[in-house]
Amino acid sequence: IRLNTVGYLPEVAKTATVVGADKADRFAVIDSATGKIVLKGKLGESFDSPQTGETARLLDFGKLNKEGSYILQVPGLPDSAPFSISDEALNHSLENIMVGFYGQRCGEAVEFEWDGDTFAYDACHLDDAWLDYLEPEKAGEKKVSTGGWHDAGDYGKYTVNASFASAMMLQAWERRSEALESLELPFIPEHGGELPDFLDEIKFNLDWLITMQTENGEVAHKLTTLYFGGMVLPAEIDAKRYFTPTSKLATLDFAAVGCIAARVFRPFDAEYADTWLAAAKKAWDAAKEMSETPEDTSMFHTGGYMTSTDSDYRWALIEIRLAFGAEALSEMEGYIFKDAVDNDNRMVDVAWDWGRGYNLGLYSWLFSEEAKKDPAALERLELDLLSAADVIVRNSAEHAYGRGIRAYQWGSSGVLARSVMTLHAAHELTGEQKYLDSAYDQISYLYGRNPFGRSFVTGDGFQPPQFPHHRPSEGDQVEKPWPGHVIGGANPGELDWFDETGSYRTNETAINWDAALSYALAVFYQP
Ligand code: 9MR
Ligand code: ZN
Structure with missing residues (x-):
């Protein structure tokens, strides 16, 4: 019996997936506190899953909305994992993801307790970074670029992904600040300061990101060693870390996230906002002069994060x-802008990843208080977003585990979590419950309503991943992995997931996947 093993909010649709109930037709929900049956029902629709070869039945227990702890029972099958129904059902999961971000911090000692274990490492990469490849005339010299989050299971820092991840989290703030301002992250050193904790954690990354810009406004594509290092704690690696040459993609992404950062931080710290705004404009002006073809970085055998700039230009x-404002755009840019927010092609993607920042731009535009929006064009964009959301809802209804995205790719969990951004936007525009229900279904998939019946998030839910491809988890003495990371997930098929350290293809962690999930959880966070 596969379900969201973390829990459900009272008001959302609640569905589990039952496999192997060939003869059984009934189910019961048991209140764990009293041992009594609180709901009985019949199993519903049956699905043949082409991906898994199973026949699955749906178990709809949506009628139950009383707070409590429960299990599901189907005659002849083992009991389900325990789960709760509560307004705060996902609060702890958001805290878990945020401790995950704290645990990615580079350049300062990290230490926190989680679920009975202490996770820690010494301050790492205090030498970041050498200029040999960015400014060959300064070979052997450094420029300070400490701080920021490690990208993933490796310790690199990549401008494209750092911008993309930060932007999703800043947008989570923009949509859900009334809730997120109460989110307490007692494990971060900034806790108790002026800024809300959620913003403090993002700012830690932004403060590093801004150091990736060169004097002429261009932005270094990444900051890494030449080769990936061993599976050890970060301070144990002393290979030199270099800035790579700049790239147009990184420079555009930096400009984009810089504008969002300025917007979000303005009410708290106008000076900080101005600093980002100036940096963003400088990057934008520089990007226009840059070649589409990136400089040769083949000496770096770390992550690529390189693709065409079409989407992120927009x-x-x-x-x-x-x-x-419109005055800042050239005539040509004005035309491209018009096309970017109003054209006949699909604008909002159903499934999208780090190379498709255009989607984030469209959300910014849709929800901006910008006065000069053409109402007809805005309506077309809203319809475009709703049709993307409707595809996700339909996919979800047609899938045995409620999964709203058909494709499987590297980081499929991140793509799935990101679909919640579209569904949430659709709910904001229409108020229709089906979008929130479907958003919840995507979260449920990641926390156990999937063909493995396991949570895909370390430190949370039922039988979470034990062996992520994550250097601190492998390199420390604690048996459990570091908490708060969603693993990349099945790829290239629904059953291709391996909870093994070596499976970086399916079992790595990455800030853009966790960031998407933080957005999804923020939608349901209840202070
Ligand atoms: O998420 C990235 C995925 O889309 C690519 O297919 C894959 C191979 O290039 O790289 C993934 O990103 C990795 C990055 O390059 C380096 N740090 C770890 C990232 C997650 O696996
Ligand atoms: Zn580090």
């Missing part, structure tokens, strides 16, 4: 337009 263009 993202940056929208953010620059919002930050500086």
Whole structure:
């Protein structure tokens, strides 16, 4: 009996997936506190899952909305994992993801307790970073670029992904600040300061990111060693870390996230906002002069994060337009901008990853208080977003485990979590419950309503991943992995997931996947 093993909010649809109930037709929900049956019902629709070869039945227990702890029973099958129904059902999961971000911090000693274990490492990478490849005339010299989050299971820092991840979290703040301002993260050193904790954690990454910009406004593509290092704690690696040459993609992404950062931090710290705004504009101006073809970085055998700039150009263009007004755009940019927010093609993607920042730009535009939106164009964009959301809802209804995305790729968990951004936007626009229900279904998949019946998030839910491809988890003495990371997930098929350290293809962690999940959980966070 596979279900969201963390729990359900009272008001959302609640469905479990039952496999192997060939003869059984009934189910019961048992209150764990009293041992009594609180709901009985019949199993519903049956699905043949082409991916898993199983026949699955749906178990709809949506009628139950009383707070409590429960299990599901189907005659002839083992009891389900325990779960709760509560307004705060996902609060702890958001805290878990945020401790995950804290545990990615580079350049300062990290230490926290979680679920009875102490996770810690010494301050790492205090030498970041050498200029040999960015400014060969300064070979052997350094520029300070400490701080920021490690990207993933490796310790690199990549501008494209850092911008993308931070932007999703800043947008979570923009949509859900009334709830998130009460989120307490007692494990971060900034806790108790002026800024809300959620923003403090993002700012830790932004404060590093801004150091990736060069004097002429271009932004270094990444900061890494030449080769991936061993599976050890970060301070145990002393290979030199270099800035790579700049890239147009990184420079555009930096410009885009800089505009969002300025917007979000303005009410708290106008000076900080101005600093980002200036950096973003400088990056934008520089990007326009940059070649599409990146410089040779083949000496770096670390993550690529390189793709065409088409999508992220549009993202940056929208953010620059919002930050500086129509006057800041050239005539040509004005035309491209019009096309970016109003054209006949699919604008909002159903499934998208780190190379598709345009989606983030479209959300910024949709939800901006910008006065000069053409109402007809805005309506077309809203319809476009709703049709993407409807595809996700339909996919979800047609899938035995409620999964709203058909494709499986590297980081499929991140893509799935990101679909909640679209569903949540659709709910904001229409108020229709089906979008929130479907958003919840995607979260449920990640926390156990999937063909493995296991949570995909370390430190949370039923039988979570034990062996993520994550250097601190492998390199420390604690048996459990570091908490708060969603593993990349099945790829290239629904059953291709291996809870093994070596399976970086399916079992790594990454900040853009966790960031997408933080957004999804923020939607349901109840202070
Ligand atoms: O998420 C990235 C995925 O889309 C790519 O297919 C894959 C191979 O290039 O790289 C993934 O990102 C990795 C990055 O390059 C380096 N740090 C770990 C990231 C997650 O696996
Ligand atoms: Zn580090």
